Amino acid sequence: MEFLAHSFPAFTFSRRIRETPYEERVMGQAPKSMTIYNNTPLMTVFRSPREDYEHLCKHVQIWDVSCERQVEIDGNDALKLIELITPRDISKCEIGQCMYIPLVDENGGIVNDPILLRLDRERFWLSIADSNVLLWVKGIAYGMGYSTLIRDPGVNPLAIQGPRSDDLMADLLGDEIRKLPFFRFVRRHLAGTSFYIARSGWSGQGGFEIYLEEYAMGEGLWDCIWGAGQKYSIRAGCPNSIDRIERGLLSYGNDMTLDENPYECGLGRFLSENKEAECMSSEALGKVRENGIKYKVVHLLILGEPLTLPREAWRLKDEAGVFCGLLTSMAYSIRFGGNIAFATVEKEFSSPGQELFVDIDSDKQPRATVVSKFKD
């Protein structure tokens, strides 16, 4: 990749790139690399992907995930509106419960895959991945004539992730918090502010997400958790590519896009085929069930030396050299002894055991094997 040989330009911040309440604290920990996610900085590496990963698996980390914006939907038609935009049945979602709900358009394309938080009977937050759900939902609500208030409530989430998360949060919030079930949230206060705290987070190591509403209290909250975390060797962290690929967590915009439907992305288990509420993707997804899928997102294991992804994606070929898919995310996993990756491949190449070739150049085409899951 000639591209990688050039020195990269610095990053220009401006008001268009949202400031986070924790930013000075994060920068104080000298992150090595960042990205932009929902017009907000998101760190990607502190020491190295591997060092960050090993620490995350053993200790506890504090992540600035302000980029997980909330879309608040409030009002008489809030439930009806959310039922319309997700093929998952949410009628049984309780107040205080989180649900993973793919948002799917009238063509069956995935618009986003947020976590839904039910704050009240007709008040919800969508904790979104990287696409502008706010504008989409506002557009739909306007067109449908729904009576809802839709806004970004200015929440800046902080994730506490890793096996010592419970110990740390119990020290700060009391032992009760250890009993919070997965994907449930409660209201708590700390460092002069009160917030929802959920058992959730974008890692395989467990932990919590704190939904800070008062921007000005961000540094105090960070400092309070940071101080109490010293005895658990807390570090600043961020979503880790090794961890998330090992655990099979797809990234919206990387591993699934508006061009894919939820069946292609293996999200079938989150869909309610016969939901009663009106849903804009019902017809399109019904057709997918009838006709079957053409592509599938698979897990790939590529033994050998660590590889680096090019600027966007690697092409995959079959034995005959015919293009049959795209490798969309990759990391090197010591645990699995090779490169682990997600790829979108033609369905006939998606069975576990299928061998494919990564189209790096003509001389060197590493062999990739489709696996059902990354497992020890």
Added chain:
Amino acid sequence: MEFLAHSFPAFTFSRRIRETPYEERVMGQAPKSMTIYNNTPLMTVFRSPREDYEHLCKHVQIWDVSCERQVEIDGNDALKLIELITPRDISKCEIGQCMYIPLVDENGGIVNDPILLRLDRERFWLSIADSNVLLWVKGIAYGMGYSTLIRDPGVNPLAIQGPRSDDLMADLLGDEIRKLPFFRFVRRHLAGTSFYIARSGWSGQGGFEIYLEEYAMGEGLWDCIWGAGQKYSIRAGCPNSIDRIERGLLSYGNDMTLDENPYECGLGRFLSENKEAECMSSEALGKVRENGIKYKVVHLLILGEPLTLPREAWRLKDEAGVFCGLLTSMAYSIRFGGNIAFATVEKEFSSPGQELFVDIDSDKQPRATVVSKFKD
């Protein structure tokens, strides 16, 4: 700003950040700084803002503005849909004409400020600023039950800007192109590809925008223009902060947001108060006209040493030390002998001649003067 004292992290690219067809050529010119705009890299500095500016004012530059995504709206209801989302009357827009059309929601908030290109009677492109117009328009069309095809057609624009743009493009496309009027476009071909070319661009120095549709032809097109541009001292460039503030070009997301209405941003001249077509912002904007505005975007001149914007915006105070606005963009202009800026201020502080103070710290509060325009 403690923040600025830390070394900045590098940038992590992934598939979520769109690759552009010109990227290797751009990187080959060693840009110094970049940003992310519509999930696409956009360079911000090549040599220095001042060197880039001086070159832009004298010669010709080639800009990778792939981040100006196109939203294609095609079908029987295309015109009706666009009339709905903009308060400007577009009924007289001709095929081959561009129009600047603020997109405004049902609350009067600015969603984006694209250039509309009318490709055919019922086929349009919106060449957008930094917000996801595609999802918003898709949502509205779905809700309204309109029969339109809405998609990102995968166009990657290239801007040719600067006083020698006409000479360069005439060498490549023939002398006819010199006669292309402002905000008109035609179909031309070059370097094995055909494209729309418009007289437009986000600088005050004149030039063209080329709407490349065939991704694979990007490097060839760049190389062709680059080669022919050598006799005009062509350089790679990008939107320049000094130039665009001098010319009064507001930047969506920086100087105007969903929280502002078009009257506050001085866009009144683009609104058609009595347009006949149905328009979703009519009622909200009618109320603004009735009740007047509370805030106004103004031009500010701050004499003295070059200042640097902090992470988001400077606060502005009046003589009594009361907060009265936000300074949202700034650059140092040799031509006007000081810092030039845009700010959103309370209406009573918006008259030319008004003096305000930039809240840097208690000892040093540079004096800012509201001016009607930056003028020699």
